[in-house]
Amino acid sequence: MTDTPFSLFAKTPSQISAALNLDKPFQGKQIYQWLVKGADSFERMTNLPKALREKLSAEHPCLFSSTVETSQSDPDGAAKLALRLYDGNVVECVLLTDREGELTACLSSQAGCAMGCRFCRTGTLHLKRNLNDFEIVEQFIHLQNAAPGKITHVVFMGMGEPLANLDNVISAIGFLHDPEGLNLSHRRITISTCGLVPGINELARRKVPVKLAVSLVTADDGKRSTLMPVNRSFPLSQLREALVRFQKVSGRRFTFEYCMIRDNNISDEDAEKLARFCRGLEVIVNLIPFNPCPELPFETPTESEIRAFTNALKKRAVEYTIRISRGRTIRGACGQLAGKLEENRQ
Ligand code: SF4
Numbered sequence: 617m618t619d620t621p622f623s624l625f626a627k628t629p630s631q632i633s634a635a636l637n638l639d640k641p642f643q644g645k646q647i648y649q650w651l652v653k654g655a656d657s658f659e660r661m662t663n664l665p666k667a668l669r670e671k672l673s674a675e676h677p678c679l680f681s682s683t684v685e686t687s688q689s690d691p692d693g694a695a696k697l698a699l700r701l702y703d704g705n706v707v708e709c710v711l712l713t714d715r716e717g718e719l720t721a722c723l724s725s726q727a728g729c730a731m732g733c734r735f736c737r738t739g740t741l742h743l744k745r746n747l748n749d750f751e752i753v754e755q756f757i758h759l760q761n762a763a764p765g766k767i768t769h770v771v772f773m774g775m776g777e778p779l780a781n782l783d784n785v786i787s788a789i790g791f792l793h794d795p796e797g798l799n800l801s802h803r804r805i806t807i808s809t810c811g812l813v814p815g816i817n818e819l820a821r822r823k824v825p826v827k828l829a830v831s832l833v834t835a836d837d838g839k840r841s842t843l844m845p846v847n848r849s850f851p852l853s854q855l856r857e858a859l860v861r862f863q864k865v866s867g868r869r870f871t872f873e874y875c876m877i878r879d880n881n882i883s884d885e886d887a888e889k890l891a892r893f894c895r896g897l898e899v900i901v902n903l904i905p906f907n908p909c910p911e912l913p914f915e916t917p918t919e920s921e922i923r924a925f926t927n928a929l930k931k932r933a934v935e936y937t938i939r940i941s942r943g944r945t946i947r948g949a950c951g952q953l954a955g956k957l958e959e960n961r962q
Pocket of ligand 1: 730733736740774775776777808810831
C-alpha cells in the first residue's frame with residue numbers, strides 16, 4: 617500500500633500554514649494564492665523569502681501529487697488529460713468548450729467505478745479507489761493550466777460516482793468555491809449521480825447548494841435494473857422520494873440525464889413512462905445520444921429515431937434539451953472515460 621502523499625491542494629490558508637509549520641500565518645495565504653494560480657513548485661512563489669522558498673523546495677520539490685501522462689484535444693474544443701496518480705492509478709478529466717466559448721471542467725471523483733452501468737466504459741473498470749480531495753482539485757488545476765481561458769463551470773461527470781465519495785467531493789468543492797481563491801459559484805458546479813439514494817439524502821442534509829444531475833436513462837424499473845444495477849437497491853420509487861426531498865431543501869430544478877440507446881429506451885412507451893415520472897418534479901431532461909464505444913453492446917440512435925422520441929416527449933409536454941456530446945473523437949464524451957493507461961498497465 618502506497619502512503620498518501622503530501623499535498624497542499626484542497627487546503628485552506630491556515631491549514632497550509634500548519635502543514636508547513638510557517639512562522640508567519642500570512643505566508644499560508646500567499647502560498648494558497650500561488651496554488652490557485654497553478655504553481656507547481658515553491659520556487660515560483662517569488663513573494664516568499666528566498667530562504668523559505670529553498671527550504672520548502674528541498675522538502676517538497678513538486679506540489680502536485682499527480683502528473684499529466686497524456687493530453688489529447690478534439691476539433692470541437694474538448695481536451696482530455698490522463699493523470700497518473702501517486703499510486704499508479706490513472707484518472708481522466710476533460711475540458712469542454714460550449715458554443716459561447718465558456719469552459720467547463722469535467723472531473724472524476726473515483727478511480728474506476730463500482731456502479732457498473734452497462735452503457736459506460738468506466739463501469740467496466742470496477743472501483744480501484746476513491747480520490748482524495750486534493751486529487752480532485754489537482755484535476756481542475758491541471759485543466760486550468762492547459763485551458764485557453766478561465767474555467768467557469770465544473771461538472772462531476774467524469775470517472776466514478778461522486779455521491780459514493782461525498783466527503784472528498786464536498787471538500788474539493790469548498791476549495792473551488794472559496795471567494796478568496798478560485799471563486800466558482802455553487803450554481804456553476806454540478807454533481808451527477810446514477811441515483812444513489814443515500815447520497816442524495818446526505819447532500820440534502822448537508823445543504824450543499826450545488827446543482828444535481830441524475831442519470832435516469834429510463835423510467836422503467838425493469839429496464840433500469842438491467843442497465844443500471846444501482847436500481848436494484850434503489851428503485852425508481854425511492855429515487856423519486858429522495859429527489860422530492862432534495863428539491864424541497866435546494867429549491868432548485870435538477871436535471872435528468874437520459875442517455876438515448878437504440879432499441880432500448882426511446883420508444884413511445886418509454887416517452888410515456890418518462891413523462892409520468894417527471895410529473896410534479898421541477899426537472900429538465902437532458903437527452904444524450906449514446907456515445908459509441910466498441911467495447912459496449914449498444915448503438916447510437918439514428919437522427920430520425922431521435923426525432924421520433926423528442927416528438928413523443930413534446931406531445932407530453934416534457935421539458936428537454938439535447939446535449940451535443942463533445943470530445944467523442946478523444947473518447948472524452950459521456951460514458952467514454954476509462955483510464956486507458958491503467959488498462960494498458962495491467
Ligand atoms: S455512468 Fe457514472 S456511475 Fe455509472 S458506471 Fe459510469 S461512472 Fe459509474
